[in-house]
Amino acid sequence: MSRVFQTLAPALTRRMGLAAVAGGVMLACSPAPAANPEDGAEAARAQSATRGLDAAMVERGLVEARGLDRLHAVIIARHGAVLVEERLRGPGLDTPVNIKSASKSVLSALTGIAIGRGVLEGVDQPVAxxxxxxxxxxxxxxxxxLTVGHLLSxxxxxxxTSGDQYGRxxxxxxxxxxxLARPFEDEPGGRMIYSTGTSHLMSAVLTRASGRSTHALAVDWLGEPLGIRIPPWPQDPQGVYFGGNDMLMSPRDLLRFGELYRLDGEIDGRRILPEGWVEESWRSRGVSPWSGNGYGYGWFARRSGVHDxxxxxxxGGQMLFIVPSLDLTVVMISDPNPHPRAESHLPALHALMDRDIIPAAVRGAEAGG
Known part of the structure; x- marks a missing residue:
């Protein structure tokens, strides 16, 4: 069970750069016994609602989450305050883990910064x-x-180069x-063809244009200003860091990265992403042929009721969700190498958002949180 609103250590609050709410946050730890369990539960629900989440709905979602054997961790933040942190199994919340293709969203951020700094000319720049x-x-x-924008989208x-072509x-x-030698299946700027090789080309563009490795750029442009750790990840035979896969980031640091996007690229009074880059990244330019979700510059998009x-x-289920209308940022980390290899529990993660977390935030908002 999760304790509701135990006070977060000030050092952690400073490191996360998130606003601490009065009374603390909800953390994954054993609750102190209450004299009257029913009164304690009711007080917890009332307190939770005033701080942005309905506690009963969240707890219901956490019960479901604990039943997902592949799910390792869940973190929920609202209005910049961490309200839920639960490590279900696997590495700790400060341990860098393989975020798989969520790396593509990080690569998009680096591209936006490169454009803002003049390293790249813009999304219409030819890459050849x-x-x-x-x-x-x-x-x-x-x-x-081929342009930068074509690669990002x-x-x-x-x-x-994904799927059955990945090994080759x-x-x-x-x-x-x-x-670059793969046969064209559509014209540049046509339909979305999901391929990690396309993202790797973007990593190579960043490396060649800047004269620095993608890892060095990530540490300098994101790690340092956000106060997060981004360890080295695999490189190709020519030393280009893998674009679009295998980046390493802890669940808490991934949340911090998500907060940067929720706050439109500016955090702690410091602009990190160029103005307008978040909006451009989130604007769908293609549609996934498998999920039907929109895809922008390294970010997927869908709707849950009235909420984008x-x-x-x-x-495997390495997920970073941002719901701007509710000031909600959610991280879910899963087994990165499930057996059998499948995305079979991904619908359950989206269901947690749709059935429990988003309604909990809506109820919290209705209660004034």
Whole structure:
């Protein structure tokens, strides 16, 4: 069971950069015994509602979450205050874990910063000149039409390197050249073709244009200003950090990254993302052929009732949800290598949002929280 609104240590509050609410937060720990359990539960529900979440609804969701064997951790923040932290199993909340393809959302943030700093010209910048050294022999002329925006929105038109093509791609001697040599399945700027190789091309563009590794940029442009830890992650044979997969971030640090987006790129009085980048990133430019969700610049989008949800999605259930209308940020971390390999519990994570967490925030808002 979770204790409702135990006071958060001031040091943790400073590290997270989140506003502490009067009376504290909800943390995953054993509750102190109450003289009258019914009175204690009622008081907890009333206190929770005034701080932004309906405690009974949240607890119902946590009961469901504890029954999901693949789910490792849940963190919920509202109005910038951490209200729920629960480690169900697996690594601790401060331990960097593989966020899988949620890395694509981080890569999008780095791209926006690169544009803001003049390292890249903008989303309409052609990428072929930057990647000239890795263009295949007799390149398809359409490669010259590829832009930064096409890579970020998965509308490069190039054949997939994900799915059944993934193994062949990551065992190739040059990942960038292999991705650029894939046959075109649509014109650049056409339909969404989800491919991690397309994101890797964006990592290579950042590396070539800046003269620095993607990891160095992540540490300098996100890690330092956000106060989060971003350890090195795998590189391709040429030393380009894997674009769009295998980044490492702790659940608490992933929440901090999500708060940056909830706050429109400015946090602790410091602008980190260019003005307007969050809105541009969240605007859907394509539609996933599998889920039907919209896709912008590294972010998926869907609706839950009247509320827009923008989310980063990593294989196995590494999820970062942001609901702007409710000032809600939610992290869910799962087993990154489920057996059998499947996204079978992903619908359950979306159901937790739709059935429990969002209604809890709505009820909290109705109660004045």
């Amino acid at each position: 000149p930057v990647l000239a050294a890795d263009l295949p022999v007799a390149p398809d002329p359409r490669l010259s039409d 998965m509308r490069a038109g190039l054949g997939r 791609w990551v065992t190739s001697p040059n990942w960038v050249r292999h991705a 949800i923008h989310f980063a999605w990593g294989y």
